[in-house]
Amino acid sequence: MVLVVVLKKCDNFMMAPKIIAIDGPAAAGKGTLAKRLAEHFGMELLDTGLLYRAVGRKVLDAFVEIGDDPKFFSVIAEKIAQNLIPADLEVDGLRTDQAAQAASKISTVPEVRAALLDFQRDFAMNPPNRGKGAILDGRDIGTVVCPDADIKLFIFASTEVRAKRRYKELQYRGVEAIYARVLEDMEKRDARDIERDASPLIPAKDSFQLDTNNLDADRALAVVLDYIQNK
Numbered sequence: 506m507v508l509v510v511v512l513k514k515c516d517n518f519m520m521a522p523k524i525i526a527i528d529g530p531a532a533a534g535k536g537t538l539a540k541r542l543a544e545h546f547g548m549e550l551l552d553t554g555l556l557y558r559a560v561g562r563k564v565l566d567a568f569v570e571i572g573d574d575p576k577f578f579s580v581i582a583e584k585i586a587q588n589l590i591p592a593d594l595e596v597d598g599l600r601t602d603q604a605a606q607a608a609s610k611i612s613t614v615p616e617v618r619a620a621l622l623d624f625q626r627d628f629a630m631n632p633p634n635r636g637k638g639a640i641l642d643g644r645d646i647g648t649v650v651c652p653d654a655d656i657k658l659f660i661f662a663s664t665e666v667r668a669k670r671r672y673k674e675l676q677y678r679g680v681e682a683i684y685a686r687v688l689e690d691m692e693k694r695d696a697r698d699i700e701r702d703a704s705p706l707i708p709a710k711d712s713f714q715l716d717t718n719n720l721d722a723d724r725a726l727a728v729v730l731d732y733i734q735n736k
Contacts, residue, residue: 521546522655522733523638524629526646529660530695530706531605532667532674534717534725538660539642541726549636551628553643553650554608556621558599560586561607571610579614586620591633602675602690609694612644615703625650644698647709656733659708660725662717664691 525542529535536552543550563585564571569578598604611617625641629651632639641650647657662670668688675682698706708714713732717725 521548521637524651524654525638525640525656525658526651526654526709526712527640527642527658527660528644528647528706528708528712529658530662530667530698531691532671533660533662534670534720534722535642535658535660537722538658538725538729539640541722542729543640545726545730546637546640548638548640549628549632549634550640550642551625553621553625553641553646555594555599556586556589556624557608557612557617558604559589559593559596560617560621561611562596562598562604563593564611565603565607571607578611579616582611582614583616583620586617589621589624602680606690606694609697613697613701613703618645618703622650629654644706645704647712648707649704652709656736657709657712658729659712659714660717661714664688664695666718667691 525539525548527535527539527542539550539552542548560582561571564578564582567581567585569581571578625643625646629639629641643650647654647659665688668684668691671691672682672684672687675687695706713729713736715725715728720728
């Protein structure tokens with residue numbers, strides 16, 4: 506009942522922000538939240554992780570090994586990033602774990618991040634399809650890509666909770682997975698995101714930080730809508 510009241514109240518009285526920036530680690534729930542906020546406000550959504558997945562996928566398709574040392578693939582990755590087009594975000598295979606791991610390594614290359622920055626900012630300022638505004642979800646949206654966003658959110662949960670969510674997701678998709686391996690991969694990915702020199706994963710100082718350890722998607726949406734209304 507509380508959720509219904511909150512959503513109805515927001516529909517009647519809340520004006521949609523022009524830009525919402527959502528950051529956080531993998532499987533924290535930011536993707537689901539971003540989609541539901543986009544539907545609620547009629548805004549256009551960009552999952553910026555797809556940009557890095559698309560670049561990583563193209564690098565893999567070029568038979569370039571993505572190792573721990575970016576010197577071996579950074580030049581090719583930069584050229585691919587510079588020529589990325591919206592259609593590249595629609596190809597198959599971007600949601601695979603292989604693409605996710607490639608994206609995590611690709612994102613440590615400063616030249617790649619710089620090449621994709623204009624793409625993201627253009628989307629934010631000029632959302633397609635005459636959207637009422639833009640929602641971008643990623644790792645550095647509130648700190649680097651859109652530091653002047655109307656609303657900045659940082660969504661997080663413990664590594665163990667996020668690994669369990671990812672493990673269940675893989676099982677649901679029929680992908681064979683071992684929880685211990687999923688947890689290990691997530692810890693490595695978190696370390697790369699947090700420790701990289703270029704745009705590390707940190708909450709913006711003026712962001713609303715939401716712990717989703719004990720929140721389902723409905724409750725997370727209700728809390729964020731309440732925050733937006735009050736702000």
